[in-house]
Amino acid sequence: MPLIRIDMIEGRSPDQIKALLDATHRALIAALKIPARDRYQIVHEHPPSQFFVEDTGLGITRTRSCVVIQVTTRPREWKAKETFYQVLCHELEVTCGLSPSDVVVSIVTTTDEDWSFGNGRAQFLTGELASERSVS
Amino acid sequence: MPLIRIDMIEGRSPDQIKALLDATHRALIAALKIPARDRYQIVHEHPPSQFFVEDTGLGITRTRSCVVIQVTTRPREWKAKETFYQVLCHELEVTCGLSPSDVVVSIVTTTDEDWSFGNGRAQFLTGELASERSVS
Amino acid sequence: MPLIRIDMIEGRSPDQIKALLDATHRALIAALKIPARDRYQIVHEHPPSQFFVEDTGLGITRTRSCVVIQVTTRPREWKAKETFYQVLCHELEVTCGLSPSDVVVSIVTTTDEDWSFGNGRAQFLTGELASERSVS
Numbered sequence A, B, C: 001m002p003l004i005r006i007d008m009i010e011g012r013s014p015d016q017i018k019a020l021l022d023a024t025h026r027a028l029i030a031a032l033k034i035p036a037r038d039r040y041q042i043v044h045e046h047p048p049s050q051f052f053v054e055d056t057g058l059g060i061t062r063t064r065s066c067v068v069i070q071v072t073t074r075p076r077e078w079k080a081k082e083t084f085y086q087v088l089c090h091e092l093e094v095t096c097g098l099s100p101s102d103v104v105v106s107i108v109t110t111t112d113e114d115w116s117f118g119n120g121r122a123q124f125l126t127g128e129l130a131s132e133r134s135v136s
Helices: A014-032 A078-096 B014-032 B078-096 C014-032 C078-096
Strands: A003-009 A040-046 A051-053 A067-073 A103-109 B003-009 B040-046 B051-053 B067-073 B103-109 C003-009 C040-046 C051-053 C067-073 C103-109
Touching: A003 A014, A003 A051, A014 A040, A014 A067, A014 A078, A040 B040, A040 C040, A067 A078, A078 A103, B003 B014, B003 B051, B014 B040, B014 B067, B014 B078, B040 C040, B067 B078, B078 B103, C003 C014, C003 C051, C014 C040, C014 C067, C014 C078, C067 C078, C078 C103
Parallel strands: A003 A040, A067 A103, B003 B040, B067 B103, C003 C040, C067 C103
Antiparallel strands: A003 A067, A040 B051, A051 C040, B003 B067, B040 C051, C003 C067
């Protein structure tokens, strides 16, 4: 379920994007304990004139490789979120050579009844998916 | 007010997209009792390499026609959401030939003060729109 | 931190888009008291067939210039949001010639732990950013 939107400046190859999505998914599995096939990822590419990321005065340098990762998910404990940020940056750096200073993350929280994974059913309400399973 | 983002793989014609948006709007009207002109729909098309939708282990088969529908709305009762998922899949199947197994929905909840429909005003706060009207 | 998505029909020049983003950022600084470098803006352009904005029966006329501005932010008081809608429309009209009737805004609320601005850290939790600072 976490639904992921990854926004970036255009120019990566399909293979580079695939590596980035794979790394993000590994981080979600490790930190949020989601099932392996709980994968919903959408990429938005932008010309440089349509993607502005500064640093809130934190002294973080951004490059053209910067990505903004927005995660919509059921509630997660703050500890799991913190772990996610760390593991995500590690995975992206090791696998894709992306600097941790180029990784911005925003999480949006929803509830069980806010998801239908197909067939017109709310699988967390019907019991097809266990409510507790992915709350870490 | 519900603001709808529909993400899909590129390739549909404008007419096909229009039919899909119309069907989605009919489902919102039927399930959430929104006014007919409460229509805010945005489509994002993606190359296949930038749109990954799996099944959380539910055994649901996806095709290239798969759509992810993200709805940002004021609070709705869970029963209305469940009805929306069902009516939406029915409308999309009957009108657009889209299989219910290709329909993923995610709902994000906001409050009255989070909306301005134009003119710099928060119409739910000013009383131009009744707060209760679209809470079903 | 507010993360801004601005959706519009395609056709604006990079300079026009820049002016629009600058105006939006000035409105956020004025109304939400965010730091000057707290700027995270993403633009999505769409063909007319993929961008539908009606008026919820409010009698608001839309043109091809219409923009939908979605703001993801930490909690803000309703008064600050109301101010934002007003200042935003004023800035966009004065600077970009955009009619207030063409400005739709949707706000999504998150919490401190939902943000990582880089380096795999949750800067509101680590104390690098003061939690109170941008809550107006």
